[in-house]
Amino acid sequence: MAETLIRVEHLHKRFGDNVVLKDISVEIGKGDVVCVVGPSGGGKSTFLRCLNRLEEPSGGHIYFDGVDICDKKTNIDLHRQHMGMVFQQFNLFPHMTVMKNLTTAPMKLQKKSQEEAERYAYELLEKVGLRDRASDYPSALSGGQQQRIAIVRALCMQPEVMLFDEPTSALDPEMVGEVLNVMRDLARDKMTMIVVTHEMGFAREVANRVMFLDDGEFVEEGPPDVFFAQPKSERLKSFLGKVL
Amino acid sequence: MFQEFWQKFELNFIADNRWQYLTNGLAVTLRVTFFAVLMGLFLGFAVAMIRNAHEHTGRFKILNALCSLYLTVIRGTPVLVQLLLIYFAVFASVRVDKAFTAILAFGINSGAYQAEIFRSGIQSLPKGQFEAGRSLGFTYFQTMTTIIMPQAIRNVIPTLCNEFIVLLKETSVASYIALEDLTKGGDIIRSRTFDPFMPLMAVALIYLAIVMVLTYGVKKLEQRLAKASH
Numbered sequence: 001m002a003e004t005l006i007r008v009e010h011l012h013k014r015f016g017d018n019v020v021l022k023d024i025s026v027e028i029g030k031g032d033v034v035c036v037v038g039p040s041g042g043g044k045s046t047f048l049r050c051l052n053r054l055e056e057p058s059g060g061h062i063y064f065d066g067v068d069i070c071d072k073k074t075n076i077d078l079h080r081q082h083m084g085m086v087f088q089q090f091n092l093f094p095h096m097t098v099m100k101n102l103t104t105a106p107m108k109l110q111k112k113s114q115e116e117a118e119r120y121a122y123e124l125l126e127k128v129g130l131r132d133r134a135s136d137y138p139s140a141l142s143g144g145q146q147q148r149i150a151i152v153r154a155l156c157m158q159p160e161v162m163l164f165d166e167p168t169s170a171l172d173p174e175m176v177g178e179v180l181n182v183m184r185d186l187a188r189d190k191m192t193m194i195v196v197t198h199e200m201g202f203a204r205e206v207a208n209r210v211m212f213l214d215d216g217e218f219v220e221e222g223p224p225d226v227f228f229a230q231p232k233s234e235r236l237k238s239f240l241g242k243v244l
Numbered sequence: 245m246f247q248e249f250w251q252k253f254e255l256n257f258i259a260d261n262r263w264q265y266l267t268n269g270l271a272v273t274l275r276v277t278f279f280a281v282l283m284g285l286f287l288g289f290a291v292a293m294i295r296n297a298h299e300h301t302g303r304f305k306i307l308n309a310l311c312s313l314y315l316t317v318i319r320g321t322p323v324l325v326q327l328l329l330i331y332f333a334v335f336a337s338v339r340v341d342k343a344f345t346a347i348l349a350f351g352i353n354s355g356a357y358q359a360e361i362f363r364s365g366i367q368s369l370p371k372g373q374f375e376a377g378r379s380l381g382f383t384y385f386q387t388m389t390t391i392i393m394p395q396a397i398r399n400v401i402p403t404l405c406n407e408f409i410v411l412l413k414e415t416s417v418a419s420y421i422a423l424e425d426l427t428k429g430g431d432i433i434r435s436r437t438f439d440p441f442m443p444l445m446a447v448a449l450i451y452l453a454i455v456m457v458l459t460y461g462v463k464k465l466e467q468r469l470a471k472a473s474h
Contacts, residue, residue: 083379085376
């Protein structure tokens with residue numbers, strides 16, 4: 001495995017009495033494309049959101065670039081600048097144009113000049129085929145376009161890892177493809193990606209590791225060909241039987 | 245009949261320049277409302293910010309407790325009682341301008357309601373807006389100033405304007421401390437002419453006219469905001 005980027009040790013998460021994540025340990029290497037699959041309510045999203053502490057873990061450690069980001073003394077805002085996140089609901093800022101959505105964070109947080117930030121934003125917009133929408137407001141865009149912009153917004157911060165929280169689940173079926181294509185390109189460019197998804201086809205094709213998270217536990221993981229063709233545990237077998 | 249009406253009109257408004265009670269009173273009402281609204285804006289905004297920051301970050305414990313107390317007390321007691329308390333109890337031993345007292349009382353009162361308006365504006369935004377800001381690396385305060393508040397303020401502008409309208413009418417209770425506002429002006433005329441109907445009716449009509457104009461303005465503003473936003 002390549003150099004480790006994220007190391008999760010004994011991660012626990014409870015909401016009140018409800019235990020959502022039970023003792024999860026995993027390592028994610030640079031350039032890994034990890035798809036996290038499993039039944040709804042199994043803790044997939046919570047796991048992802050713990051990685052940049054949008055959810056506060058109840059226990060355990062998460063090392064990002066060797067720094068324990070669960071340590072209260074760690075400045076999480078600084079680390080989040082290097083962890084891009086894409087949400088199910090896009091969450092573009094509706095009061096800003098597409099370009100402002102893309103450049104606000106790099107200019108404020110990385111002190112880039114407007115010119116520099118815009119140049120990079122245009123470059124990425126070009127890649128996702130939305131260069132001509134820079135001056136539009138998000139509401140003028142389709143769901144698929146909004147999600148592509150949301151991916152670009154995260155990329156504008158030049159993150160080391162991209163976290164995707166069910167990025168295609170809120171999309172109309174005909175728009176899923178355009179978003180997955182962008183993610184596929186990203187994987188090809190060796191971006192480290194952790195993707196919570198229900199798109200088994202995408203996981204099979206693009207991921208180099210697939211993880212099965214059920215009932216708060218990592219049950220099984222493997223490269224996609226093994227994961228899908230020769231599931232070991234009964235739980236994964238029954239899950240795959242339902243979704244494939 | 246018309247002649248009788250004209251006679252009463254002359255008695256109530258023209259004779260002794262009594263109309264000036266109304267115009268001067270109106271000026272006082274508008275001034276008190278304006279400054280009370282302004283004060284309420286500052287107070288309300290500050291309180292909403294403190295409460296929200298406490299909710300999200302756990303900081304400002306003591307300030308937050310004070311804010312809660314302020315909201316509970318102000319919203320749990322009649323504004324007239326607050327006005328009387330400030331005028332007769334707080335400023336008992338000092339001579340203060342009545343208009344100033346009224347501004348203070350209504351400003352403090354309105355601040356509590358405006359705080360809740362701001363807070364509801366913040367809470368009406370999807371949680372994802374806040375999370376998207378934080379996930380990019382913005383601090384809590386950067387997220388509030390660049391992402392949350394611009395949207396929240398825009399959302400609450402119509403509601404805030406309605407609060408101003410409510411306050412305009414509410415200031416009429418300042419007659420209790422003998423502030424010569426619009427209501428008091430009409431009442432003074434009544435006491436001079438012994439005709440209650442015409443001067444008080446005039447007062448009512450003036451309030452109504454202002455409220456209608458403002459309401460129309462708010463409606464237009466709402467439409468413009470709706471059109472401009474997404």
